[in-house]
Amino acid sequence: MNVSEAIISRRSVRSYKEKQIPEECLHKVIESARMAPSARNKQDWKFVIVQDEEKKDELHEAANGQKFVKEAPTVVVGVATKPEDEMKSGIPTSIVDVTIAMDHMTLKATEEGLGTCWVGAFDQEEVKNILNIPDGCKVVALLPIGYPEEGLEVLYKDRKNPEDITCRDTYY
Numbered sequence: 114m115n116v117s118e119a120i121i122s123r124r125s126v127r128s129y130k131e132k133q134i135p136e137e138c139l140h141k142v143i144e145s146a147r148m149a150p151s152a153r154n155k156q157d158w159k160f161v162i163v164q165d166e167e168k169k170d171e172l173h174e175a176a177n178g179q180k181f182v183k184e185a186p187t188v189v190v191g192v193a194t195k196p197e198d199e200m201k202s203g204i205p206t207s208i209v210d211v212t213i214a215m216d217h218m219t220l221k222a223t224e225e226g227l228g229t230c231w232v233g234a235f236d237q238e239e240v241k242n243i244l245n246i247p248d249g250c251k252v253v254a255l256l257p258i259g260y261p262e263e264g265l266e267v268l269y270k271d272r273k274n275p276e277d278i279t280c281r282d283t284y285y
């Protein structure tokens with residue numbers, strides 16, 4: 114699968130098989146994050162790999178009770194370790210970096226035949242408590258990963274038109 118195919122076939126998967134993902138696949142997914150760009154190559158990130166059933170159960174409760182968070186065999190929790198750092202633009206560096214790295218993960222997982230779903234609806238403090246994440250850090254997203262119950266065939270993607278999301282030379 115090439116990058117374009119991964120981009121097209123990635124979609125949010127909210128129903129997973131029980132089967133754990135092979136360690137080799139997990140390694141490739143993490144490696145795709147490790148190779149991601151980061152501002153000044155600071156790599157101010159940490160990825161907590163959660164496979165413990167009790168912890169996943171607690172995470173799902175902290176994530177508005179979204180069931181697929183505990184049903185996925187693995188959940189990667191992306192943590193910005195310097196969330197207060199900002200680029201000259203005023204944009205938070207570490208949070209952007211973690212986001213890019215996690216998007217790499219979604220594409221690599223797709224190539225491996227795995228499904229993922231970004232989870233941004235969660236209680237920041239609860240997730241930090243569950244995983245012992247230090248106060249100075251910020252959880253950016255939860256990423257359940259597993260074999261999709263219904264395969265990864267390409268479905269219709271509801272997206273805005275190119276002309277509605279682009280403009281030329283000036284903003285309009």
Ligand SMILES: Cc1cc2nc3c(=O)[nH]c(=O)nc-3n(C[C@H](O)[C@H](O)[C@H](O)COP(=O)(O)O)c2cc1C
Nearest residue numbers: 123124125126127179230231232233234235254270
């Ligand atoms: C930052 C972010 C947070 C998201 N949070 C959730 C979430 O908490 N629960 C959920 O079911 N989907 C969540 N999604 C998935 C989006 O709903 C999904 O990406 C969008 O509807 C487009 O569908 P697709 O991923 O299948 O292309 C999130 C996506 C992003 C990028």
